[in-house]
Amino acid sequence: MNSRDLILGRIRAAIAGDAPLPTVPRDYRRGAEQPDLDLLVERLADYGVVVHRTNDVAAAIAAILGTGQVVVPPGLPPHWLPSGVRALVDDGLPTDRVAAADGVVTAVAVAVAETGTIVLDATPDQGRRLISLLPDLHVCVVHPEQVVSSVPRALDRLDPHRPLTWISGPSATSDIELDRVAGVHGPRTLHVILTEAPHDH
Amino acid sequence: MTFLGMPARAPRGVGNLRGDESFPDAARTALADPQLRRNLRHATTTIRGKTDRVTAELPDWQELRAVGAALKAYTMAHLPELLERLEERVTAAGGTVHWAADANEANRIVTELVRATGQQRVIKVKSMATQEIGLNEALAAAGIQPVETDLAELIVQLGRDRPSHILVPAIHRNRAEIREIFLREMPGVDPALTDDPPALAAAARRYLRETFLSTPVAVSGANFAVAETGTLAVVESEGNGRMCLTLPETLITVMGIEKVVPRWRDLEVFLQLLPRASTGERMNPYTSMWTGVTAGDGPQAFHLVLLDNGRSAVLADPVGRSALHCIRCSACLNVCPVYERAGGHAYGSVYPGPIGAVLSPQLTGVEDNASLPYASSLCGACFDACPVKIDIPAILVHLRNTAPHPRSERAAMAAAAYTMDRPVLYAAAQRAARLARIVGRRGRGLPPPLSGWTASRDLPDPPSQTFRDWWAAR
Amino acid sequence: MRIALFVTCLADTMFPAAAKATVRLLERLGHEVVFPTGQTCCGQMHINTGYQADALPLVRRHVRTFDPYDVVVAPSGSCVGSVRHQHAMVAAAAGDRSLAARAESVAGRTYELSELLVDVLEVEDVGAYYPHRVTYHPTCHSLRVLRVGDKPLRLLRRVRGLDLVELPAAEQCCGFGGTFAVKNADTSTAMLADKMRHVLATGADVCTAGDASCLMHIGGGLARLRAGVRTVHLAEILASTEAS
Numbered sequence: 044m045n046s047r048d049l050i051l052g053r054i055r056a057a058i059a060g061d062a063p064l065p066t067v068p069r070d071y072r073r074g075a076e077q078p079d080l081d082l083l084v085e086r087l088a089d090y091g092v093v094v095h096r097t098n099d100v101a102a103a104i105a106a107i108l109g110t111g112q113v114v115v116p117p118g119l120p121p122h123w124l125p126s127g128v129r130a131l132v133d134d135g136l137p138t139d140r141v142a143a144a145d146g147v148v149t150a151v152a153v154a155v156a157e158t159g160t161i162v163l164d165a166t167p168d169q170g171r172r173l174i175s176l177l178p179d180l181h182v183c184v185v186h187p188e189q190v191v192s193s194v195p196r197a198l199d200r201l202d203p204h205r206p207l208t209w210i211s212g213p214s215a216t217s218d219i220e221l222d223r224v225a226g227v228h229g230p231r232t233l234h235v236i237l238t239e240a241p242h243d244h
Numbered sequence: 245m246t247f248l249g250m251p252a253r254a255p256r257g258v259g260n261l262r263g264d265e266s267f268p269d270a271a272r273t274a275l276a277d278p279q280l281r282r283n284l285r286h287a288t289t290t291i292r293g294k295t296d297r298v299t300a301e302l303p304d305w306q307e308l309r310a311v312g313a314a315l316k317a318y319t320m321a322h323l324p325e326l327l328e329r330l331e332e333r334v335t336a337a338g339g340t341v342h343w344a345a346d347a348n349e350a351n352r353i354v355t356e357l358v359r360a361t362g363q364q365r366v367i368k369v370k371s372m373a374t375q376e377i378g379l380n381e382a383l384a385a386a387g388i389q390p391v392e393t394d395l396a397e398l399i400v401q402l403g404r405d406r407p408s409h410i411l412v413p414a415i416h417r418n419r420a421e422i423r424e425i426f427l428r429e430m431p432g433v434d435p436a437l438t439d440d441p442p443a444l445a446a447a448a449r450r451y452l453r454e455t456f457l458s459t460p461v462a463v464s465g466a467n468f469a470v471a472e473t474g475t476l477a478v479v480e481s482e483g484n485g486r487m488c489l490t491l492p493e494t495l496i497t498v499m500g501i502e503k504v505v506p507r508w509r510d511l512e513v514f515l516q517l518l519p520r521a522s523t524g525e526r527m528n529p530y531t532s533m534w535t536g537v538t539a540g541d542g543p544q545a546f547h548l549v550l551l552d553n554g555r556s557a558v559l560a561d562p563v564g565r566s567a568l569h570c571i572r573c574s575a576c577l578n579v580c581p582v583y584e585r586a587g588g589h590a591y592g593s594v595y596p597g598p599i600g601a602v603l604s605p606q607l608t609g610v611e612d613n614a615s616l617p618y619a620s621s622l623c624g625a626c627f628d629a630c631p632v633k634i635d636i637p638a639i640l641v642h643l644r645n646t647a648p649h650p651r652s653e654r655a656a657m658a659a660a661a662y663t664m665d666r667p668v669l670y671a672a673a674q675r676a677a678r679l680a681r682i683v684g685r686r687g688r689g690l691p692p693p694l695s696g697w698t699a700s701r702d703l704p705d706p707p708s709q710t711f712r713d714w715w716a717a718r
Numbered sequence: 719m720r721i722a723l724f725v726t727c728l729a730d731t732m733f734p735a736a737a738k739a740t741v742r743l744l745e746r747l748g749h750e751v752v753f754p755t756g757q758t759c760c761g762q763m764h765i766n767t768g769y770q771a772d773a774l775p776l777v778r779r780h781v782r783t784f785d786p787y788d789v790v791v792a793p794s795g796s797c798v799g800s801v802r803h804q805h806a807m808v809a810a811a812a813g814d815r816s817l818a819a820r821a822e823s824v825a826g827r828t829y830e831l832s833e834l835l836v837d838v839l840e841v842e843d844v845g846a847y848y849p850h851r852v853t854y855h856p857t858c859h860s861l862r863v864l865r866v867g868d869k870p871l872r873l874l875r876r877v878r879g880l881d882l883v884e885l886p887a888a889e890q891c892c893g894f895g896g897t898f899a900v901k902n903a904d905t906s907t908a909m910l911a912d913k914m915r916h917v918l919a920t921g922a923d924v925c926t927a928g929d930a931s932c933l934m935h936i937g938g939g940l941a942r943l944r945a946g947v948r949t950v951h952l953a954e955i956l957a958s959t960e961a962s
Contacts, residue, residue, distance in 0.1 A: 050327075054559060159526065195509070198508065206542060209533075214482055220283070228453075
């Protein structure tokens with residue numbers, strides 16, 4: 044007998060004859076239809092994210108990056124990038140070149156107000172997972188229609204068949220005396236630019 | 245040939261589920277270490293405060309707990325179908341699923357998969373399942389170097405130590421001790437390293453960066469696997485998880501069979517429960533989700549190893565099985581007065597604290613961890629803290645009923661029950677006990693096992709009259 | 719009201735003052751107290767130490783003894799907790815479904831003292847007088863098994879002359895835990911040391927609680943240290959008057 048059949052057989056024997064269970068309740072909050080953008084800003088800031096509320100994305104990025112070199116995903120709207128910034132478009136760049144960049148700029152798939160979370164789903168304006176991981180600075184541009192109030196509403200919008208990265212604040216650890224320390228392996232600085240304008244793909 | 249009716253426990257001689265000493269003996273050593281006591285008190289007090297704040301913030305925390313419990317019960321009742329569905333979905337998405345009946349088989353599968361890549365080093369994300377089966381030891385024996393990349397696991401690995409907490413394996417170390425370990429063991433470390441936590445974290449970042457970029461095989465655990473979609477999820481903080489899950493060419497995930505969840509939307513419950521109960525955050529810094537392999541992004545070879553190692557035996561016990569509902573948040577450790585004082589090593593298993601006291605004996609068979617069900621005052625704080633409402637005290641009481649009992653205790657308990665079922669004998673025994681105490685030395689020096697009491701506590705002076713004598717004379 | 723006293727074996731044998739105080743208090747409030755003499759022990763020690771088979775006759779005896787009464791009271795959160803949450807389980811595990819049903823029924827009529835006073839008799843001011851500085855330790859089983867909440871504190875706040883001081887880290891276990899105190903004597907003592915440290919920090923003369931067992935533990939530790947702090951059962955404080 045192979046291990047698959049052995050394990051499944053053991054499980055079936057273990058639960059044989061059990062009484063049926065009541066239905067799983069779902070009486071928790073799904074969250075408000077309209078997200079509270081101020082709450083998102085507050086919760087992002089709570090975990091050390093630098094938040095910019097502006098409609099001039101390029102100016103905000105210029106202020107953050109200066110003249111550094113940034114990795115950008117292939118589908119990033121070109122007008123987001125200020126002229127002074129040197130953009131390195133990820134068309135399958137070698138890992139060390141991504142790691143050597145000063146920062147990365149991406150869009151997001153969803154932002155969750157209640158938890159101060161942004162979620163990337165690797166669509167062309169967000170790119171491969173590793174580009175938002177290796178540079179030490181990550182700038183995300185969030186549009187109001189991408190914000191949801193709660194975790195349940197975020198899952199409603201996300202496609203499980205895409206690689207998903209949920210990000211809540213910069214990389215951190217609580218491994219030393221259970222105090223949160225920002226900055227371990229992921230980007231140590233995270234900026235969110237929250238615009239009022241809708242996303243223009 | 246294994247007989248299906250016999251529960252198959254985690255085998256002896258492999259893995260880290262059994263300690264060398266009984267809990268009381270191991271605890272005695274820990275209790276005498278003032279630095280350890282201080283580290284544990286500080287860490288558990290800090291995390292309790294954070295968890296209390298972020299759980300109080302959610303008006304539906306109790307509803308979420310109840311749903312989490314119901315989802316886990318549903319999962320256990322449908323485990324065969326859910327695992328088959330998971331296998332089908334992962335395979336359809338380009339992954340390969342392996343089934344491991346026990347620790348030995350899981351170690352063999354992973355070792356062979358690594359060998360097939362030709363690599364001699366793997367990077368690892370913190371994983372309780374691989375600790376449980378002793379994967380690092382097995383890989384090392386095969387000439388493969390496992391590198392732990394979680395900061396706390398790195399501290400433990402560099403310090404040739406053992407983990408003592410589910411979430412924070414180096415909770416027993418403070419910043420000064422961690423600095424010392426880094427200075428002694430970390431190649432290329434800056435000799436001017438301070439004990440400032442950001443400096444210590446930065447040292448780990450520098451040390452591991454090159455390893456992340458140059459190691460093409462990773463081993464991880466999984467927090468959740470969605471049967472409906474084949475999606476796996478790893479919840480972490482530092483980004484080492486993201487490194488291991490996205491940079492290598494080959495990813496091998498070892499997961500206990502109980503970690504499967506039925507539907508995609510079920511994650512909306514667990515992703516609210518786990519971070520708040522675990523690190524006391526509204527959301528942990530990073531959660532990675534992936535379904536099979538994605539062309540051009542992340543590992544192009546994905547293996548999922550489904551591990552039994554005693555879990556089906558736990559499932560066979562209708563009272564004890566809810567220990568399998570555990571989502572490894574470690575909230576029960578952080579509120580446990582026994583854990584706070586004795587620390588994680590006293591439990592002898594990778595699963596310490598209240599959940600370990602019910603899980604380890606069930607995975608191994610209670611005779612191999614006979615002292616663990618007694619390592620609790622049954623104060624109930626763990627039950628209140630558990631995000632999926634596992635009634636740990638009730639399971640402890642249940643396991644004590646099946647644990648081997650010392651012969652003298654068995655006799656004393658039977659005699660006591662016999663007497664207490666006979667009021668006349670009982671009243672006579674009450675008077676006899678009083679007389680014995682009056683003629684003996686008051687309050688001290690009882691014989692074993694009661695000497696455990698009188699070592700640190702006086703007994704009250706016996707009353708001149710029992711209540712029932714007073715009532716009768718009234 | 720006619721109230722049956724479930725005295726508990728520990729109060730009966732070692733702490734009759736707490737049981738006598740329960741009787742005095744309830745009679746002073748105008749109720750009739752009866753003491754069914756067939757009672758012995760609820761079996762909690764056996765159940766919690768892993769001897770459910772030995773506990774079965776004790777459960778049966780307890781149910782038989784108290785089934786005739788509409789209201790049962792015990793000066794112990796722990797023993798009421800066992801009656802309420804363990805008796806039916808032990809009976810069911812032994813396959814005795816009719817005993818399990820009767821145990822459920824008795825459990826529904828059994829109250830810890832502060833529950834009886836506040837919930838059933840609807841009284842908070844019991845007319846007590848106790849001129850001492852007192853701190854209250856909420857025992858684990860009254861707090862987390864019975865969920866008595868602040869009922870004992872509401873009763874204590876109405877006691878004349880009593881100076882109630884809050885106990886730091888009150889909700890942490892004192893380390894008693896029945897046979898835990900013997901089987902894991904070192905860990906139990908470490909927990910006790912912290913509890914005593916908190917009790918002493920309050921500057922109270924008296925530490926009170928609703929369980930004689932936890933008080934025996936805390937009191938035994940304080941006595942060993944010659945700390946000069948007494949442990950007194952909640953019933954004794956509530957039974958005290960200016961006349962007594």
